[in-house]
Amino acid sequence: MLNWKRTIQAALTLILMGWATPVLSSPIHVLIDVRGNVQVKKAQWKGFIQAESGITLSSEDKIKLGSNASVTVYCSDRNQWTETQAGTYLVSKGCPEGETVIRLCPDCNNDTRRPSGKKEERLKQLPYLISPRNTLVFNDSLTLRWNRVSGASQYKIKVGDWEGQTQETQIVYDGELEPGEFYTVRVVADNGVASTDEDDGQYSWFIVLEEEEAKTLQExxxxxxxxxxxxREGLVLAYFYRGNELNAKAIQVLEGLVKSGSQTTTVYQLLGDIYQQVGLSLMAKEVYQQGLALTTEAESEVKAMMQRELGEVEYSLGDRDEAAKWLENAKASYSALGDEVQVEKLAKRIDFILERD
Incomplete structure (x- = not known):
């Protein structure tokens, strides 16, 4: 049996000792306000499309404003750039190089996909950990959450040497947390099923930030x-938290926006992406579907991203046909954007998924 705790700790040790070098993540700029006729063109697209609030931009991307339009971008260095004059602008004009505070998450450019895992019906029967999961955390109040299991009336929770018990699907951790320490979480329902039945604990862990790093991030x-x-603040915070691997914090912020009735599709896309990143396939599936129901633009990068990731979710849940369907939809959406790189990647991915054993 693979010891995920030992594997993760070994990887972290290699990085700290300089034997492995983490890839530096790229700065991102967040489009936080769009008024009137505002279009964007990313470097890999064939032309401009209608801008969507909440999307991220790189310095090489372009923004085009029509008459009486305005746009505000939250730059990676925390400055805000507002443009009101009609014309076409490189993002680097308004967001020049500076301190990178808002950045792409370290694994966001990783195209490695997880193999097919537990089927949907089986996952629903497990008290899989929801939060904190596959994340860094601040050394402050911590609430543990997990999936409700039909037929279970009691749950036992173990975090390191700490143990708790409750009839609810969450509990406040009242033990001590040591800065820099790695903790695993296990939830066992009174019908015998456990959170580790999901993935042998691959994602059921968190690491407490060192004091100095925590202080810097909180500032x-x-x-x-x-x-x-x-x-807008919630979206920027979510991007910030994700870029610093504080996935639980990012999820908390975005779930709050969803519960408040957000109509911004990027909220759902980003939340789905983080759910998917930390292995919460069922929750990612639900939130992507909510986001797609809100999309109205024919040419939309956000729609294409959600279709692509929904395909990956379906594959991780073992439904290859449904996965291929969503990836075909994503391929068509990226084709409409003129993003031939994504079209080619998706074509290869679909061929791989449809290969039968």
Missing amino acids: QVGAIALQENPE
Whole structure:
């Protein structure tokens, strides 16, 4: 049996000792306000399409404003760029190089896909960990959450040497947390099923930030203030948290926006992406479907991304035909954008998924 704790700790040790070098993540700029006729063109697209609030941009991307239009971009260095004059602009004009605070998450460019895992019906029967999961955490109040199991009335929770018991599907951890320490979480229902039946604990862990790193990140969080619009602030915070591997914090922020009735599709796309990243396939599937129901633009990168990842979710749940269907939809959406790189990748991915054993 693979010891995931030992594997993850070994990888972290290699990085700290300099034997493995983590890939530096790229700065991203968040389009937080669109008014009037605003279009964007990413470097790999054939032309401009209607801008969508909440999308991320790189310095090489372009923004085009029509008459009486305006746009605001939250730059990676926490400055805001607002443009009101009609014309075409490189993002680097308004967001020049500076301190990178908002960045792409370290694994966001990783095209390695997980193999097919537990089937959907089986997952629903397990008390799989929801949060904190596959994440860094601050050394403060921690609430553990897991999936409700039909027929179970009691759950036992173990975090390191700490144990708790409850009839609910969440519990406040009241033990001590040591900075820099790695913790595994196991939930056992009174009908005998356990969270580790999902993936042998591959994703059921968290690491407490070292004190100095936590202090720096909390100061940066405090500087991200968009109080005039909680949704914009929430999106920027979610990108910030994800870029710093604080997945539980990002999920908490985005779930709050969804519960408040957000109509911004990028909220659902980003939440689905993080669910998928930490292995919460069922929750990713649900939120992607919610987001796709909100899409109205024929040419939409957000729609294409959700279709692609929904295909990957279906594959991870063992449904190859449904996976191929969603990936075909994504391929058509990327083709409409003129993103031939993604079209080619998806064609190869579909061929792989449809190969039968």
